[in-house]
Amino acid sequence: MVQTRVHNLFVSSDGYAAGDHVTLEEPIGGAGALFGKFDGRVIHGIHRIKDPVTVDRAMFSMWGQGIGAEIMGRRKFGPQSGEWPDDGWEGWWGDEPPFLTPVFILTHFPRKTLEFANGTSFHFVDASPEKVLRLAQDAAGGLDVRIGGGPSTVSEFLQADLIDFLHVAIVPIVLGSGVRIWDHLAGLEDRFSVESISTSSGLTHQLWNRIGRD
Amino acid sequence: MVQTRVHNLFVSSDGYAAGDHVTLEEPIGGAGALFGKFDGRVIHGIHRIKDPVTVDRAMFSMWGQGIGAEIMGRRKFGPQSGEWPDDGWEGWWGDEPPFLTPVFILTHFPRKTLEFANGTSFHFVDASPEKVLRLAQDAAGGLDVRIGGGPSTVSEFLQADLIDFLHVAIVPIVLGSGVRIWDHLAGLEDRFSVESISTSSGLTHQLWNRIGRD
Numbered sequence: 001m002v003q004t005r006v007h008n009l010f011v012s013s014d015g016y017a018a019g020d021h022v023t024l025e026e027p028i029g030g031a032g033a034l035f036g037k038f039d040g041r042v043i044h045g046i047h048r049i050k051d052p053v054t055v056d057r058a059m060f061s062m063w064g065q066g067i068g069a070e071i072m073g074r075r076k077f078g079p080q081s082g083e084w085p086d087d088g089w090e091g092w093w094g095d096e097p098p099f100l101t102p103v104f105i106l107t108h109f110p111r112k113t114l115e116f117a118n119g120t121s122f123h124f125v126d127a128s129p130e131k132v133l134r135l136a137q138d139a140a141g142g143l144d145v146r147i148g149g150g151p152s153t154v155s156e157f158l159q160a161d162l163i164d165f166l167h168v169a170i171v172p173i174v175l176g177s178g179v180r181i182w183d184h185l186a187g188l189e190d191r192f193s194v195e196s197i198s199t200s201s202g203l204t205h206q207l208w209n210r211i212g213r214d
Numbered sequence: 215m216v217q218t219r220v221h222n223l224f225v226s227s228d229g230y231a232a233g234d235h236v237t238l239e240e241p242i243g244g245a246g247a248l249f250g251k252f253d254g255r256v257i258h259g260i261h262r263i264k265d266p267v268t269v270d271r272a273m274f275s276m277w278g279q280g281i282g283a284e285i286m287g288r289r290k291f292g293p294q295s296g297e298w299p300d301d302g303w304e305g306w307w308g309d310e311p312p313f314l315t316p317v318f319i320l321t322h323f324p325r326k327t328l329e330f331a332n333g334t335s336f337h338f339v340d341a342s343p344e345k346v347l348r349l350a351q352d353a354a355g356g357l358d359v360r361i362g363g364g365p366s367t368v369s370e371f372l373q374a375d376l377i378d379f380l381h382v383a384i385v386p387i388v389l390g391s392g393v394r395i396w397d398h399l400a401g402l403e404d405r406f407s408v409e410s411i412s413t414s415s416g417l418t419h420q421l422w423n424r425i426g427r428d
Contacts, residue, residue: 003261003264045279045280046276046279046280047217047279047280047281047357047358048280050217052379052407052421052423053276053379053381053421053423054409054421054423055273055409055411055419055421058272058273058276058421059269059272061275061276061279062260062267062272062275065259065260065261065275066259066260066261066262067261143261144261165266165267167267193266195268195269195413195414197269197411197412197413198411199409199411200409205269207266207267207268207269207272209266209267209268
């Protein structure tokens with residue numbers, strides 16, 4: 001029953017899913033407009049808000065359902081590259097990262113595991129998609145594994161055909177530059193069934209379900 | 215933050231939300247067609263299935279999110295009426311009722327509380343909607359309260375203006391008879407904002423959010 005899932009992947013009309021340059025000041029590389037309709041408060045459930053339960057929020061709330069581990073790229077964890085500087089960096093999220101599970105961070109520069117009181121832990125691994133996925137599945141306790149991004153990591157897992165479910169939110173904006181999500185994935189739709197709905201916010205939610213995997 | 219919510223209320227094109235006569239053989243009174251697109255496996259999360267995650271299933275999965283107690287009408291609990299017969303009836307659901315929380319059952323004929331190992335308990339109360347809602351809120355531990363149906367109970371709570379959120383699924387079938395959901399609710403839309411989406415299954419999901427309650 002263990003699936004590998006991607007949630008809340010925001011993609012512009014021209015196919016960008018992040019900005020070009022991630023910095024400390026711009027965690028998503030100047031592509032903040034991609035996330036203008038996102039409501040991170042509901043990733044662990046619609047009951048976390050008093051605001052109206054919209055279709056968008058219902059879709060966002062799938063993020064945390066039955067997830068036992070996450071895999072993310074290094075760039076989602078921080079703006080640094082190369083050897084880790086001795087700067088105490090523990091990710092963008094402060095003392096309470098929202099993951100609540102083990103998180104495996106792909107990097108060529110492993111470092112010591114970080115553990116947080118809320119159940120989140122960051123494990124730094126230099127591994128292929130297949131290998132880190134096995135690590136994450138072992139850690140997930142029978143629950144699903146989320147591929148958390150960024151877009152380059154999602155693309156890599158899609159190219160390796162390791163994704164069972166992908167929730168894309170198409171945002172009707174034109175970014176003009178950034179990290180492209182659909183490169184090297186021509187014909188991806190042949191491996192998936194896709195259902196789309198559009199909501200009153202202007203978002204189009206696409207649910208990609210991998211066909212015919214046991 | 216505590217809300218009173220209704221989920222997965224299936225309504226036919228002609229406004230019926232259950233069949234006429236509930237019997238042991240027909241728990242929903244011959245209106246089974248209403249539930250033809252329903253997938254009860256996902257009420258505690260989309261990860262409970264290996265089948266594709268459709269928009270319908272994503273919407274159904276809101277049912278269990280952050281719920282601390284349910285209120286249901288007697289007819290949802292069983293087909294009996296009047297004094298409870300000494301027949302050992304403990305509901306339709308066997309040893310593992312799917313609720314996992316306290317459930318308050320409205321009846322003029324109170325009986326002893328039933329408790330199950332999975333966290334479900336059935337409490338039988340003869341009370342007004344306002345009073346049973348207070349009981350349920352006290353039992354919910356800061357989480358939300360679900361009004362579980364049947365349709366007469368939902369209608370009663372809507373008439374009393376006690377519902378904050380209502381998820382209706384309009385099913386494109388014509389039942390011709392049954393329990394009507396919209397009677398005595400003319401102008402209900404004035405108290406709510408409503409968002410609708412239609413999915414590839416033919417269902418239309420409506421999310422009704424109460425306007426302007428603190």
